[in-house]
Amino acid sequence: xxxxxxxxxxxxxxxxxxxxxxxxxxxxxxxxxxxxxxxxxxxxxxxxxxxxxxxxxxxxxxxxxxxxxxxxxxxxxxxxxxxxxxxxxxxxxxxxxxxxxxxxxxxxxxxxxxxxxxxxxxxxxxxxxxxxxxxxxxxxxxxxxxxxxxxxxxxxxxxxxxxxxxxxxxxxxx
Amino acid sequence: xxxxxxxxxxxxxxxxxxxxxxxxxxxxxxxxxxxxxxxxxxxxxxxxxxxxxxxxxxxxxxxxxxxxxxxxxxxxxxxxxxxxxxxxxxxxxxxxxxxxxxxxxxxxxxxxxxxxxxxxxxxxxxxxxxxxxxxxxxxxxxxxxxxxxxxxxxxxxxxxxxxxxxxxxxxxxxxxxxxxxxxxxxxxxxxxxxxxxxx
Numbered sequence: 001x002x003x004x005x006x007x008x009x010x011x012x013x014x015x016x017x018x019x020x021x022x023x024x025x026x027x028x029x030x031x032x033x034x035x036x037x038x039x040x041x042x043x044x045x046x047x048x049x050x051x052x053x054x055x056x057x058x059x060x061x062x063x064x065x066x067x068x069x070x071x072x073x074x075x076x077x078x079x080x081x082x083x084x085x086x087x088x089x090x091x092x093x094x095x096x097x098x099x100x101x102x103x104x105x106x107x108x109x110x111x112x113x114x115x116x117x118x119x120x121x122x123x124x125x126x127x128x129x130x131x132x133x134x135x136x137x138x139x140x141x142x143x144x145x146x147x148x149x150x151x152x153x154x155x156x157x158x159x160x161x162x163x164x165x166x167x168x169x170x171x172x173x174x
Numbered sequence: 175x176x177x178x179x180x181x182x183x184x185x186x187x188x189x190x191x192x193x194x195x196x197x198x199x200x201x202x203x204x205x206x207x208x209x210x211x212x213x214x215x216x217x218x219x220x221x222x223x224x225x226x227x228x229x230x231x232x233x234x235x236x237x238x239x240x241x242x243x244x245x246x247x248x249x250x251x252x253x254x255x256x257x258x259x260x261x262x263x264x265x266x267x268x269x270x271x272x273x274x275x276x277x278x279x280x281x282x283x284x285x286x287x288x289x290x291x292x293x294x295x296x297x298x299x300x301x302x303x304x305x306x307x308x309x310x311x312x313x314x315x316x317x318x319x320x321x322x323x324x325x326x327x328x329x330x331x332x333x334x335x336x337x338x339x340x341x342x343x344x345x346x347x348x349x350x351x352x353x354x355x356x357x358x359x360x361x362x363x364x365x366x367x368x369x370x371x372x373x
Contacts, residue, residue: 076230079230079232080226083223083228083229088223090368091369096217
């Protein structure tokens with residue numbers, strides 16, 4: 001009985017540990033309530049580990065933004081993102097057209113993009129701290145370790161929600 | 175006694191915090207841009223805290239100025255030193271109609287009225303293919319004199335973005351209005367983080 005408890009306890013404890021560190025859940029539903037549903041849980045720690053070891057596995061040039069023109073604008077992007085993160089909340093952009101409405105709002109330390117159309121609704125949440133860490137440095141290198149660290153701040157965040165007719169895709173971090 | 179004092183202070187802080195946050199929020203200047211096009215039934219509204227505008231302008235000065243020249247259209251360039259000199263001379267004149275151009279196509283007026291520099295461009299309508307008049311355009315630009323002073327307050331071939339943004343922080347109200355037969359553009363500053371539904 002004790003052996004069984006140990007045998008069952010180890011994987012349960014492992015699962016609990018992984019779950020407590022965060023899980024990215026990709027939930028895809030097709031064809032409405034009676035259709036197909038696929039749920040893919042990816043432990044956040046796996047993504048963090050992959051990012052952390054990326055510099056030692058991938059060649060340096062692979063983790064670098066090669067386009068110098070794009071690099072010129074990184075400072076601009078960083079300054080604007082930082083100012084947005086530090087700034088007050090509010091509706092930043094609203095575009096209303098005949099069949100579509102796009103709204104970008106700043107809520108806390110996230111940018112929320114919502115596109116509402118006749119048939120489809122898209123909601124994307126961009127955590128500003130993650131966006132800042134994803135920007136390459138002045139040398140063009142992407143700081144994967146910092147990016148891995150930033151991922152841990154994503155717990156309990158809805159990242160993507162796409163509704164297209166009977167299909168529904170949702171990505172969130174638990 | 176001490177416990178109840180601490181509890182009282184805590185409670186007061188809890189009550190005062192939302193009010194203080196709302197007050198801080200209310201004092202933040204926001205730059206608003208609204209573009210409405212009747213034919214496309216499209217409305218674009220942009221609201222940005224001035225701090226974001228400041229960060230953008232500071233980190234990308236080449237957007238508005240390159241090699242010491244302001245680019246006015248494709249073919250016209252004006253040296254900053256010339257602009258500064260002209261502005262200094264205009265400042266000495268005081269309130270006046272500085273420029274008046276009347277032509278077949280459009281009327282242009284540049285005048286200084288108190289603390290405001292006004293630029294009015296009225297493009298005349300022309301008969302279209304179907305006989306209807308079209309192409310009329312009305313541009314109203316009101317720039318605070320202090321804003322131009324701030325922009326031109328640096329030496330050499332640069333515009334002083336920092337001083338200009340500091341000036342905008344104090345400004346409330348319309349900055350630019352452009353109206354033509356189809357579209358309407360308005361740029362203004364206030365302390366609201368959203369735009370009213372009307373014009």
